[in-house]
Amino acid sequence: MNSPWPLLITLVYVAIAMTIGLRARAGRSMNSLEEWGVAGRSMGPVTLYLLIAAGSVSAYTFMGAPGWAYSKGVAVFYVAIYLAYLALVAWYFGPKVWQFGEQFGHVTQASAIADRYQSPALGALAALVMAIGSIAYAVLQTIGSAYILFVMSGGMIPIWLGVLLVLACIAVYLYVSGQRAIGRTNAFQGVLMLVVAWAVGLWAVHSATGGLSFADVFDRIQAEHGEFLTLPGAGGDMSFSFWTTSIIVSMFSFMPPQQQDTAVGSDITAIETGDDLTAFAAWKGGGGRGTFCHGG
Amino acid sequence: MHRLIVLPTSRVGWGLLIAFVALVVAGTWPVIGWVNRATLVMGLPLIVVWSYLVIFACVAVMLIGNRIVERDDHE
Numbered sequence: 001m002n003s004p005w006p007l008l009i010t011l012v013y014v015a016i017a018m019t020i021g022l023r024a025r026a027g028r029s030m031n032s033l034e035e036w037g038v039a040g041r042s043m044g045p046v047t048l049y050l051l052i053a054a055g056s057v058s059a060y061t062f063m064g065a066p067g068w069a070y071s072k073g074v075a076v077f078y079v080a081i082y083l084a085y086l087a088l089v090a091w092y093f094g095p096k097v098w099q100f101g102e103q104f105g106h107v108t109q110a111s112a113i114a115d116r117y118q119s120p121a122l123g124a125l126a127a128l129v130m131a132i133g134s135i136a137y138a139v140l141q142t143i144g145s146a147y148i149l150f151v152m153s154g155g156m157i158p159i160w161l162g163v164l165l166v167l168a169c170i171a172v173y174l175y176v177s178g179q180r181a182i183g184r185t186n187a188f189q190g191v192l193m194l195v196v197a198w199a200v201g202l203w204a205v206h207s208a209t210g211g212l213s214f215a216d217v218f219d220r221i222q223a224e225h226g227e228f229l230t231l232p233g234a235g236g237d238m239s240f241s242f243w244t245t246s247i248i249v250s251m252f253s254f255m256p257p258q259q260q261d262t263a264v265g266s267d268i269t270a271i272e273t274g275d276d277l278t279a280f281a282a283w284k285g286g287g288g289r290g291t292f293c294h295g296g
Numbered sequence: 297m298h299r300l301i302v303l304p305t306s307r308v309g310w311g312l313l314i315a316f317v318a319l320v321v322a323g324t325w326p327v328i329g330w331v332n333r334a335t336l337v338m339g340l341p342l343i344v345v346w347s348y349l350v351i352f353a354c355v356a357v358m359l360i361g362n363r364i365v366e367r368d369d370h371e
Contacts, residue, residue: 077347081323084354088316091358215339222341226334229341240325240332247324 006152013192014169020188021173021181028180036178037107043183051186063144073221073228075238078246085251142166308364315357323350 030036043051069076097112106112109130114123146162157165173181202212209216221228232238304310321327331346338345 074341074343077344080347081350084351085320085323088319088354088358091361213339215336218336218339218341222334222336229334229336230332230343231328240329243328244324248320251320 007154007156010149010152017185017188018169018173021169021185022176024173024180024184025177026180030176030178033107034105047183047187049190051183051190063147072233072235072238073225073230075231075233075243078238078243082247082250085247086253089251312357312361312364315360319350319353319357322353323347 028035065076065079100106100116101112104112104115106115108127110123110127113126114120117123142163143159145166146157146159149157149162149165150159173185177184205214205217206212209220218229225234227234231240231243304313328343328346331342333342335342340348
């Protein structure tokens with residue numbers, strides 16, 4: 001490893017997130033499932049916005065999507081489109097789900113479905129499907145986070161150890177502070193990611209062109225590699241059918257367990273205000289996870 | 297009575313439904329094929345600009361929807 005700084009910065013970040021997560025409890029008793037699982041249904045609009053934004057900005061967003069954009073070009077913008085549609089769907093259903101959950105005391109998506117359709121079997125099926133789906137997403141995020149630790153430590157922290165560290169951190173603050181820990185750490189993560197994403201983007205543009213205008217980047221791409229500016233992308237595999245089916249399938253994936261809990265746990269005034277539209281605009285399908293699971 | 301599809305019952309509701317469908321159409325095939333050209337608009341690829349338009353249009357629909365809901369609540 002050439003420099004200790006990357007690992008040091010990463011560990012400081014982990015320490016800050018752990019502190020925020022552990023302090024999120026703020027003296028409240030976590031003996032109630034409603035308090036632990038959905039933060040007493042009391043999240044405000046700003047926390048909700050940052051929570052959902054961080055929830056949407058995952059390991060995929062920080063590593064997968066840029067890699068795809070680099071190798072395939074603008075075809076990756078299907079993600080931006082489906083996120084907007086997802087927001088529309090969530091905007092319509094979110095307040096209804098919250099009210100329903102608040103009225104009948106639901107703290108999980110499965111219980112809401114079982115109650116709404118008067119079918120315990122359907123609720124059980126929903127729980128099973130979401131559990132399996134969440135495992136896939138959690139593995140993706142955890143491996144992504146562990147990989148970042150691996151790179152930042154110059155190979156000192158192997159992937160398997162990184163996975164254990166990430167899961168241990170999440171388990172500790174989740175046990176202590178419940179959904180409040182997720183809300184606070186995600187808010188921290190959301191701010192950090194917005195700042196870092198813009199800073200890295202502008203830095204990359206400046207490095208490539210000497211200025212801060214993205215137009216220069218695209219001018220060069222158009223002149224040298226025009227295939228990056230259209231479907232099916234530079235790899236030739238992002239067809240119209242891929243674009244369309246991915247969008248339509250993804251736009252209805254708005255209620256994985258974590259975001260169901262977010263809807264259930266948020267302040268209804270936050271959901272109903274126009275401000276929250278932006279929050280829902282950041283919504284995308286994703287599973288339950290803590291800060292580090294977002295790609296750290 | 298159980299209905300498979302619940303349709304809007306007001307003109308505003310129909311308007312929002314049509315807006316929703318129009319937005320989905322705007323971002324998918326075949327419409328996306330019409331903007332699938334390697335040209336730049338304001339320095340950005342056409343498909344990127346179109347994507348931004350779709351995103352802002354979604355925000356606009358939600359804002360209008362909220363206003364309508366607020367207005368109905370007051371009445």
